[in-house]
Amino acid sequence: MQSDCFVVEGKLALPYQYFAGKTGSRFLIALRDEKKILGAKCPTCNKVFVPPRATCEKCFSKLTDSRVELKPTGTVTNFTVIRYEEPYQPIKPPYILAQIRLDGADTPLTHIVRGIPISQMKTGLKVKAVFAKKTTSTIMDIDHFQPDEKFKMEIGYTFDELEIGMSASFTKTISETDVYLFAGISGDFNPMHLNEEYAKKTPFGTRIAHGALPQCLIAPVLGMKLPGLGTVALEINTRFKAPTYFGDTITATGEIIEKIEKKKWVRMALSWTNQKGERVAEGSALVIPPAPLPE
Numbered sequence: 001m002q003s004d005c006f007v008v009e010g011k012l013a014l015p016y017q018y019f020a021g022k023t024g025s026r027f028l029i030a031l032r033d034e035k036k037i038l039g040a041k042c043p044t045c046n047k048v049f050v051p052p053r054a055t056c057e058k059c060f061s062k063l064t065d066s067r068v069e070l071k072p073t074g075t076v077t078n079f080t081v082i083r084y085e086e087p088y089q090p091i092k093p094p095y096i097l098a099q100i101r102l103d104g105a106d107t108p109l110t111h112i113v114r115g116i117p118i119s120q121m122k123t124g125l126k127v128k129a130v131f132a133k134k135t136t137s138t139i140m141d142i143d144h145f146q147p148d149e150k151f152k153m154e155i156g157y158t159f160d161e162l163e164i165g166m167s168a169s170f171t172k173t174i175s176e177t178d179v180y181l182f183a184g185i186s187g188d189f190n191p192m193h194l195n196e197e198y199a200k201k202t203p204f205g206t207r208i209a210h211g212a213l214p215q216c217l218i219a220p221v222l223g224m225k226l227p228g229l230g231t232v233a234l235e236i237n238t239r240f241k242a243p244t245y246f247g248d249t250i251t252a253t254g255e256i257i258e259k260i261e262k263k264k265w266v267r268m269a270l271s272w273t274n275q276k277g278e279r280v281a282e283g284s285a286l287v288i289p290p291a292p293l294p295e
Ligand SMILES: [Zn+2]
Pocket: 042, 043, 044, 045, 046, 047, 056, 057, 058, 059, 060, 061
């Protein structure tokens, strides 16, 4: 009796290392240790390559000893919008991936551009590198490029500029002072927030913050980041899942999950996590994004 082969599909994760090369290593080390973007200048034809390379592609001169430092500013020559999600991507789509010709360079560097609505992105835009706070010894030591022009975001994202999947966060450490001020603001002097001896006898074992204190960290997200200035919140729902202790660092995140065309409103998924990655709360919001500014 004969039967077909039964095929089981699988994937292998393959950790690997590679040598960035002499020229590439020098580029990455300068980026990591000096926050400098290096290029190589051809001594024969004067072409400036960024990132540097070992040989001139135009006249084949050796460039291994050339080291020129570029300014962190440049011009977008080309760009695309990444909308699909893959595990290797540095940030969550949608985002803008651009080719940026640094001032003084002849070749473009490919990187992320943030801080401009996708609909307003254009070639010719002047951008500036924003270096990462934490080094990864990769090209991501430049976190992204942002507009260097007098690009003023006087309002947040309008309905048409918002896309499903866009997200923004705000992070803050909740201190004892925050809790006492919040008690004064709200009038909630519940001893479980203010009296350590009392709180010891509760299931939490110590004082905890008012639930509405971490919750209100979503306000700077909605009102200042996404959709941003001019946003009107219609509804905010919250389910509390874990307590916030004094000293906890809470990240509030909002993500666009639905565009309600008829009303020009958007629905957002909300989440609050602490420094351990535990979900403190989750919920949703219904907001009116800012109306476009008159021309
Ligand atoms: Zn050359």
